[in-house]
Amino acid sequence: MVLKIHYKEGEAIRVGDVLITIGEAGEEVRKAEVKEKVYGEAVVGVLEEAPEEEEEKPAKKRAAVEAAAAGKVLAAPAVRRLAKELKIDVSQVKGTGKDGRITEEDVQRVAGKIPPAEKEEKEVEVKQVKKYDMYGYITRVPLKGVKKVVARKMREAISNAALVTHHDEADVTHLVEVRERHKEYAKGKGIRLTYIPFVIKTVIEGLKRYPYLNSTLENVGGEEYIILKKYFNIGVAVDTPDGVIVPVIKGADQKTVLDIAKEAEGLAEKARERKIDLADLKGSTFTITNVGFIGGTYFTPIPNHPEVAVLGLGRIEERPVVRGGKVVVRKVMPLSLTFDHRVVDGADAARFVNAVKEYLEDPDLFLVELGKQTG
Structure with missing residues (x-):
């Protein structure tokens, strides 16, 4: 309750003066000690630091500690009132508040209203996670699952390889026509025909010519060996809600364009639905990643460690190209080989890209394969 009001209505009150005294009924009102301060005439002016307030904090803390040591009970009036209602002797309550102050929870705990506090050792183990930094609020997202695996693979690739990216572009005007011409036929077979199956077939032809791109560098018994793979398992990066996943089309050299298209679509769907088998994510010898459907041209993809190369595909777009001394519009696909x-x-990296371009720009091989499927 309010024991005394120290100022009358209309009187000026200086900062730091005591306005009212609050306590229990019958409690003696001690004279309020107001620290003398020099007040400036102007309120508006140069802002300066206030070291005197910083210096008072240790003094206040020492006073609180000394009070506790002297047996004085540090408790607010509301806490004392609660203790009185619950018939609790506040002098017998151990304070857990700042500087040993008794809180309402301390009183309720003694009265058996709430469970005991955990041991101090356990409280020390609890780490507070800040929800903000010096600029504003933040959200902390644990790095786990697919993203953690991808992060580890990327770190391994960067740390254990001397990576270089070679850029080029292919005139895929004829390839676009081939795909458009056979897209409806594939749709009738329940297959969505994209450019990826064509690129996979061209990559395999390039790998046959330059086998070192279809290899891994491994340490065997303390000696490093280049392991040339005689099979062609092509990984295709898939964008999923959980991150990038790379399903593998095994024995792709033994499959037709339509076979690859059907398998690639099925694996991508399973990856996005989190139903893909772990075996379908292993054994790749070379990887293809495509950002063209999102946008962008050239980039620097990172190989799927321990593979030694990855081919990135950019967005197909129309560009003016000189053909036979004339400027014509052609459809161009950017290529990025890391x-x-x-x-x-x-x-050899440049020669490999040239081989890929050769097949992309003249896809007669794919026409033959599609013809076989039709027959």
Whole structure:
């Protein structure tokens, strides 16, 4: 309750003066001690630091500690009132508040209203996670699941390889026509025909010519060996809600364009629905990643460690190209090949990309395969 009001209505009150005294009924009102301060005439002016307030904090803390040591009970009037209602002697309550102050929870705990507090050792183990930094509120997202695996693979690739990216572009005007011409036929078979199956077939032809891009660099018994793979298992990066997943089309050299299209679509769907088998994510020898359906041209993809190369595809777009001394509009696909320079020379990397371009720009091989499917 309010024991005394120290100022009358209309009187000026200076900062730091005591306005009212609050306590229990019958409690003696001690004279309020107001620390003398020098007040400036102007309120508006140069802002300065207030070291005197910082210096008072240790003094206040020492006073509180000394009070506790002297047996004085540190408790607010509301806490004392609660203790009186619950018939609790506040002098017998151990305070857990700042500087040993008794809180309402302390009183309720003694009265058996709430469970005992955990041991101090356990409280020390609890780490407070800040929801903000010095600029504003933040959200902390644990790195786990697929993203954690991808992060580890990317770190391994960067740390254990000398990566270089070679850029080029392919005139895929004829390939676009081929796909458009056979898209409805594939749809009738329940297959969505994209450019990926065509690229996979061209990549395999390039890998046959330059086998070092279809290899891994491994340490066997303390010796490093380049392991040339005689099979062609092509990984295709898939964007999923959980992150990038790379399903593998095994034995792709033994499959037709339509076979690959059907398998790639099925694996991608399983990956997005989190139903893919772990075995379908292993054993790749070379990876293809495509950002063209999102947008963008050239980029620097990172190989799927321990593979030594990855081919990135950009967005197909119309560009003016000189053909036979005339400027014509052609459809161009950007290509970005990242490779491990420890295993693959820059010249062979360029030759490999040229081989891929050769097949992309003249897809007669795919026409033959599609013809076989039709027959």
